[in-house]
Amino acid sequence: MGNDSVRGLKVMETIYPSPDHKSVFDKDPKLKAKLDKELAKAKGTDQHKEEHPDEEPIDGDMDSVIDRVVKSVWEYYDPKQKGFLDKKRGEQFFKDGFEVYALRKGQKSKEALGPGIKLGSALQQCFQTMNKSGNGKITYEEFVEYLNCYDIEEAMAPFTGQQAVTIDTTKVPMVDTSQFKGQKKEGPKLVYRNYNL
Numbered sequence: 001m002g003n004d005s006v007r008g009l010k011v012m013e014t015i016y017p018s019p020d021h022k023s024v025f026d027k028d029p030k031l032k033a034k035l036d037k038e039l040a041k042a043k044g045t046d047q048h049k050e051e052h053p054d055e056e057p058i059d060g061d062m063d064s065v066i067d068r069v070v071k072s073v074w075e076y077y078d079p080k081q082k083g084f085l086d087k088k089r090g091e092q093f094f095k096d097g098f099e100v101y102a103l104r105k106g107q108k109s110k111e112a113l114g115p116g117i118k119l120g121s122a123l124q125q126c127f128q129t130m131n132k133s134g135n136g137k138i139t140y141e142e143f144v145e146y147l148n149c150y151d152i153e154e155a156m157a158p159f160t161g162q163q164a165v166t167i168d169t170t171k172v173p174m175v176d177t178s179q180f181k182g183q184k185k186e187g188p189k190l191v192y193r194n195y196n197l
Contacts, residue, residue: 005038006025006031006034006035006038007035007038007039007042007076008076008077008092008093008095008096008099009024009025009031009035009096009099009100009103010023010025010035011072011073011076011077011096012073012093012096012097012099012100013100014069014072014073015069015070015073015147016097016100016101016151016152016155018104024100024103024104027103028103031103070143070144070147074140074143077089077090077092077093083139083140084137084138084139084140085137085138085143086136086137087127087136090127090130090131090138091123091124091126091127094122094123094126094127094155095109095123097152097155097156098112098122098156098159100152101152101156101159112159112160113159113160114159114160114161114162115161116161117158117159117160117161119159121158122158122159125158126155126158126159129146129158130142130143130146132145
């Protein structure tokens with residue numbers, strides 16, 4: 001692991017939860033002890049925030065929970081509140097994601113790399129994919145869009161060598177219009193009520 005901190009791994013588990021709902025920290029007691037030590041050290045400082053809120057929304061609004069988790073992940077990778085992730089912080093996001101991916105496979109990150117793939121070039125490719133504007137700074141909007149479009153398998157494809165499916169959401173029709181061919185183009189007749197009676 002290129003980063004000495006394991007909090008980033010815990011943060012990554014919040015946005016890319018394991019299908020079996022098991023944490024990489026449950027499988028590795030040393031990693032869990034390191035996380036506990038980091039959290040204890042950070043407790044009471046502004047840096048320590050709950051990375052994984054366990055509360056369920058009363059009204060069943062999971063969107064607000066997801067938004068809150070995404071915001072907390074963003075704040076972890078943008079600790080100085082610059083409003084963007086530079087290349088170093090953006091690549092750290094992907095390093096942490098790949099470390100979680102590898103740990104779930106029971107491997108070290110170097111073992112999980114696809115044949116002939118170099119870590120640096122995979123990080124650069126991931127950063128460029130998220131940074132759609134190409135200005136070298138990932139905005140919060142780009143970050144959210146990326147998380148909405150890529151699951152962990154797709155996000156880690158540059159590391160594994162597997163082909164990721166990319167969907168251009170600007171060109172995807174939301175309604176199949178083929179069923180309306182040959183029908184009249186006029187809408188329903190509007191009837192206005194007279195409230196002046």
